Structures are given as structure tokens and as C-alpha cells.
Amino acid sequence: MANIISDETIEYVGILAKLELSEEEKEQAKSDMGRMLDYIDKLGELDTADVEPMSHVFPVQNVFREDVVTNGDEREQLLSNAIQEKDGMFVVPRTF
Amino acid sequence: MNITDMTAVQLSAAIKEGKTTAVEAVEAVLARIEEEDKKYNCYVTVDREGAVAQAKKVQAQIEAGTLQGPLAGVPVALKDNLCTEGLLTTCSSKILYNFVPTYTAEAVKNLTRAGAVILGKTNMDEFAMGSTTETSAYGPTRNPRNPEHVPGGSSGGSAAAVAAGECIYAIGSDTGGSIRQPASYCGVVGMKPTYGTVSRYGLIAYGSSLDQIGPLTKDVTDCAAVLEALSSHDERDSTSIARDDTDFTSALTEDVEGLRIGIPNDYLGEGLDAEVKEAVLRAAEVLEKKGALVERFDLSLVDYAIPAYYTIAAAEASSNLERFDGIKYGYRAKEYAGLHNMYKKSRSEGFGEEVKRRIMLGSFVLSSGYYDAYYLKALKVKALIKKAFDEAFAKYDIILGPVAPTTAPKLGESLTDPIQMYLGDIYTIAVNLAGLPGISIPCGQDGKGLPIGLQMIGDCFQEKKLIRAAYTYEQGAV
Numbered sequence: 001m002a003n004i005i006s007d008e009t010i011e012y013v014g015i016l017a018k019l020e021l022s023e024e025e026k027e028q029a030k031s032d033m034g035r036m037l038d039y040i041d042k043l044g045e046l047d048t049a050d051v052e053p054m055s056h057v058f059p060v061q062n063v064f065r066e067d068v069v070t071n072g073d074e075r076e077q078l079l080s081n082a083i084q085e086k087d088g089m090f091v092v093p094r095t096f
Numbered sequence: 097m098n099i100t101d102m103t104a105v106q107l108s109a110a111i112k113e114g115k116t117t118a119v120e121a122v123e124a125v126l127a128r129i130e131e132e133d134k135k136y137n138c139y140v141t142v143d144r145e146g147a148v149a150q151a152k153k154v155q156a157q158i159e160a161g162t163l164q165g166p167l168a169g170v171p172v173a174l175k176d177n178l179c180t181e182g183l184l185t186t187c188s189s190k191i192l193y194n195f196v197p198t199y200t201a202e203a204v205k206n207l208t209r210a211g212a213v214i215l216g217k218t219n220m221d222e223f224a225m226g227s228t229t230e231t232s233a234y235g236p237t238r239n240p241r242n243p244e245h246v247p248g249g250s251s252g253g254s255a256a257a258v259a260a261g262e263c264i265y266a267i268g269s270d271t272g273g274s275i276r277q278p279a280s281y282c283g284v285v286g287m288k289p290t291y292g293t294v295s296r297y298g299l300i301a302y303g304s305s306l307d308q309i310g311p312l313t314k315d316v317t318d319c320a321a322v323l324e325a326l327s328s329h330d331e332r333d334s335t336s337i338a339r340d341d342t343d344f345t346s347a348l349t350e351d352v353e354g355l356r357i358g359i360p361n362d363y364l365g366e367g368l369d370a371e372v373k374e375a376v377l378r379a380a381e382v383l384e385k386k387g388a389l390v391e392r393f394d395l396s397l398v399d400y401a402i403p404a405y406y407t408i409a410a411a412e413a414s415s416n417l418e419r420f421d422g423i424k425y426g427y428r429a430k431e432y433a434g435l436h437n438m439y440k441k442s443r444s445e446g447f448g449e450e451v452k453r454r455i456m457l458g459s460f461v462l463s464s465g466y467y468d469a470y471y472l473k474a475l476k477v478k479a480l481i482k483k484a485f486d487e488a489f490a491k492y493d494i495i496l497g498p499v500a501p502t503t504a505p506k507l508g509e510s511l512t513d514p515i516q517m518y519l520g521d522i523y524t525i526a527v528n529l530a531g532l533p534g535i536s537i538p539c540g541q542d543g544k545g546l547p548i549g550l551q552m553i554g555d556c557f558q559e560k561k562l563i564r565a566a567y568t569y570e571q572g573a574v
Contacts, residue, residue, distance in 0.1 A: 012463070013460050017459040018418070018421075018439045018440050019440060019444050019447075020437075020440040020441055020443075021452075029452075029456055033453075033456060033457060035515060036406065036514075037460075039402075040403040040406065040407055040470060042399070043400060043474060043477050044473070045400075046397075046476075046477060046480065051476040051479050051480060054475055054478045055305060057482055057530060057531035057556070058556075060334070065331065077198040078424070081195060081196060081198075081425035082423065083422065083423075083426075083428040084428075090424060092435055092438070093432065093434055093435045093438050
């Protein structure tokens with residue numbers, strides 16, 4: 001395997017991805033990601049020096065509209081999906 | 097003819113003629129679900145009461161003459177990543193086990209306007225990540241053609257429901273083949289339209305630059321009728337395209353005279369099952385006999401589509417799935433220490449293995465220091481792949497080939513080796529990268545009796561050519 005994923009890299013990716021992996025899952029992730037990157041490295045065979053990256057296949061531009069409210073008050077419905085709510089607000093754990 | 101054996105066009109005609117009613121139709125399909133779904137597990141949620149209530153309302157409108165059209169009163173199944181107001185929408189994930197949307201996807205609203213009766217929500221690979229419907233948190237779906245085998249994925253529940261008569265037609269989404277491949281494995285018709293044709297508003301995002309909603313149906317006629325109803329320009333999807341050529345049913349004609357069809361040699365090479373190859377080439381001969389000009393050519397870059405796709409799709413997924421944090425909706429871990437630990441634990445417990453694998457990969461390829469080498473590189477390769485298709489479509493109206501290298505694998509054989517599973521997407525995936533329309537239609541079966549799918553790919557906005565060719569093949573093949 002050409003790509004060796006270090007413990008530090010997996011820790012760092014875990015922080016970016018907001019995932020907490022068990023030791024066993026970390027080992028699996030290191031091996032899976034290494035294999036996948038080996039596979040993705042195939043793209044290196046192509047010379048893309050003069051190629052513009054293409055994010056969309058059509059020339060899409062920003063779509064603007066007037067800043068007018070069109071939706072109604074859906075607070076009750078939206079809050080009904082929350083695990084915890086209080087006085088019309090989402091409840092989260094203490095942050096300090 | 098049994099109601100559950102009818103196509104949408106046949107059933108809506110029977111309702112209009114008074115031979116049956118929308119209520120009788122929905123009850124027949126619900127009875128079929130009751131009978132069969134324990135075996136196949138096509139559905140995550142069946143909305144019995146809601147469906148009957150909708151059918152009564154629609155029947156009244158049909159009788160009043162305010163609803164006509166080929167979908168009026170016809171029961172439909174929706175993939176469980178399409179938001180439906182008031183109806184559980186899980187994406188087949190534990191993290192959305194309790195999510196009840198406050199709004200309905202625009203594509204679904206378009207169907208409802210056309211008189212569709214929504215039966216419920218179909219099983220899928222979790223967040224549409226998978227090719228077998230085995231990554232669902234709610235158990236795998238089985239292939240109605242042979243329950244030892246997978247139905248394909250990620251829209252496996254939708255394809256299986258059509259094949260089992262547990263709906264008249266279904267809606268799926270396709271990010272790398274997720275409509276076309278299960279359609280092929282289950283022996284039904286599936287179509288991914290040109291990117292931007294169907295609004296993605298209310299479709300739970302996986303890879304936003306690749307995702308498109310489309311139909312899974314019993315025949316090409318229904319496919320055209322359903323796509324016609326689904327398509328619309330929507331201000332709330334900034335990638336939605338205003339098209340004035342979405343009268344797809346007008347293309348249901350038997351005529352391929354002079355149609356230029358190219359078969360990529362790259363789609364017939366190593367890894368392709370011999371029986372699949374034979375069936376696909378036989379289908380090409382049918383079209384040739386009807387006047388199409390068929391030849392082989394080299395498409396090039398085929399082997400680069402999968403690595404480019406998984407880089408881009410994983411990157412977009414890692415960003416799109418950040419929203420699942422256990423606060424506003426969905427699963428929250430029971431035990432945690434502080435806010436950030438709550439995010440991490442909720443996500444780690446709520447997401448399945450394949451979803452976590454792609455979020456990790458996506459986070460990595462977007463991270464500082466690797467962004468240029470992986471993500472930007474993949475976007476450049478995407479540009480090259482698009483160019484290769486542009487060159488092919490300068491010579492051909494349609495590219496023809498298999499949908500998948502094999503017929504449906506057995507349950508439990510695919511998930512042990514992710515890369516092996518990804519390789520099964522080789523013929524479908526480039527279509528999403530290039531934003532093209534593609535259709536999958538049945539073209540026979542293998543020695544085990546499993547269906548084989550024929551794929552036809554068109555240039556952007558050329559759905560009508562695909563429908564015309566698919567319809568002509570269907571007429572000739574019967």
C-alpha cells in the first residue's frame with residue numbers, strides 16, 4: 001500500500017468529520033482510506049496541467065432574487081423534530 | 097388484468113373509463129404490500145391511511161373532470177430521501193429515525209399535482225451510499241426476481257417495489273447509477289435525466305453536483321410520462337434549468353431510422369460478464385435492424401471515472417452531512433460530555449459504516465494540504481471526461497452499453513470489499529460526472545433467470561432520443 005495513513009492523520013480527519021471512532025474502527029479506517037487513496041492516485045496518470053477544474057457541467061451563475069420572506073411561521077413544526085426544546089428554542093448541552 | 101400488473105398509463109385510463117377507481121387501485125396495491133413486503137422489505141414506511149385518503153380526494157377530482165393525465169389516481173412509491181411533509185423520512189439511516197419533514201420535495205409536489213397517490217417511502221442504501229440496499233439501517237431489500245439476490249442500489253427499494261407489484265411506479269435518485277443499476281437488477285425501466293431537469297429541492301443531498309431524481313417504471317411509456325410530470329424549473333434549486341422541451345411523451349414513437357449509435361469498446365472489455373455482453377449486443381442488433389447505424393468506438397478515460405467520482409462525491413457528502421448534529425432533528429446520543437462530544441457521539445452512533453467511510457474520505461480530500469492533489473485533481477479529470485463525451489456525441493446520437501458488469505449479486509457478497517463494490521458502477525458513474533441523461537431498460541436474463549439491463553446514454557437535453565430508441569427497442573423486443 002503506497003498511502004500509509006498515520007494515527008495523527010486519522011485523529012485529524014476525525015476532528016474534521018466530527019466522528020469519534022473506536023480503536024478498532026480507527027485501524028479499519030486507516031486501512032480503508034489508504035486503499036482508497038491508492039486507487040484515487042490513478043488520477044495522477046493524467047496530465048491536467050492545462051485543464052480548468054469543472055465543478056458544474058453547465059455554466060451556472062449565482063441566482064439572485066429579491067430578499068422577500070415567502071415562508072410562514074413554522075416554529076412549532078420545526079421544533080417538533082428536536083430531541084429537546086424549551087420556550088421555543090433548541091436545547092443544547094452547556095458550552096461553557 | 098390485475099391492477100397490480102398494470103402500468104400507470106393503463107391504470108389511469110381504466111380509472112378514467114370507470115372500470116376501476118383510484119380507491120380500488122390503492123387498496124389493491126396496499127393488499128399486495130401486505131402480502132409481499134415481509135419477503136422483500138421494499139418499504140421503510142407505508143402510509144396506509146394517508147394513501148386511501150389521497151385516493152378518495154383524487155377520485156373526486158377525476159370524476160369532476162379537474163384531474164386527467166396519465167398519473168391521475170395511480171399509486172407511487174417514493175425513495176426515502178425525498179422529503180414528504182408529515183411523513184417519516186429516514187434516508188434509511190438511524191440518524192434520521194424520527195425525522196418528519198415540514199415540507200415536501202418539489203418533484204413530489206409535481207407528482208401530487210398530477211394526481212399521484214403516495215403509498216409510502218422505499219428502502220435504500222443509507223444516504224444513497226451503496227450499490228445493494230444492504231447499507232440500510234432498516235435491513236436489506238431482496239430482489240423480487242430472486243430473493244437470494246440484492247435488488248441493487250441505492251434506489252433498491254423503489255426498483256424492487258416496481259418489480260414486485262408493490263407500487264405501480266416509483267421514484268428514485270441517481271448520483272452514480274442509483275436508479276439505472278437497481279432498475280437493471282430488478283428488470284424494470286429506470287431513467288436519470290440531464291442534471292438540472294428535476295428540482296432537487298427537498299431531496300436529502302448526497303453529492304449535490306451529481307444527484308438527480310428520476311422514474312422507475314414497468315415500461316418506457318410510463319417512464320416518459322413520469323419524467324414529464326417530475327420535470328420543472330424551480331427557483332429554490334439554483335441548479336434547476338428552465339427547459340421548454342419536457343413533453344417527453346411526444347417521443348414515444350417507433351423510429352430509429354438513421355439514429356447513430358456508438359458502443360464504446362471500453363464498455364465491453366475485462367470484467368464484463370459474457371451473458372450480459374451477449375444480451376447487450378443482441379439489443380444493439382434489434383435497433384440496427386430497425387434502421388439505426390451502430391458502430392464501435394473508443395470512449396477513453398473510462399477507468400478514471402470511478403476514482404474521480406468517489407473523490408467528488410465523498411467531498412460533497414462530507415460537507416452535506418455536516419448538518420446532522422443531533423440538535424435540530426434526528427438522533428442524539430444518550431451519553432456525552434459537552435457540546436462537541438455530543439456532536440461526535442450522535443454522528444458516530446447515528447451513521448453506518450459506509451457513510452462514515454465516505455465522510456472521512458471526503459473530509460480528508462478537502463483538508464488543507466490535500467485539496468489540490470485530490471479534490472481539484474478530480475474536478476479537472478471530470479472536465480476531461482466531459483470532453484470525451486462531447487467528442488463522442490459529435491459522432492453519435494446515443495452511446496449504448498451495459499448498465500452493470502454482472503447481474504444482481506447474492507446478498508452478503510458485496511460489502512466486504514468496498515472498492516470491489518465501487519467497480520460495479522463503472523458504466524453508470526461517468527454519466528453523472530458529465531451531467532448526461534441515461535436510461536436502463538430490460539434486455540433479457542442470464543442463465544440463472546436474473547434480469548440484464550441495457551443502458552443508453554444521450555447528450556445533455558437529449559432525453560427524447562433516448563426515449564425514442566428505448567421505446568423502439570421495447571416494441572421490437574416483445
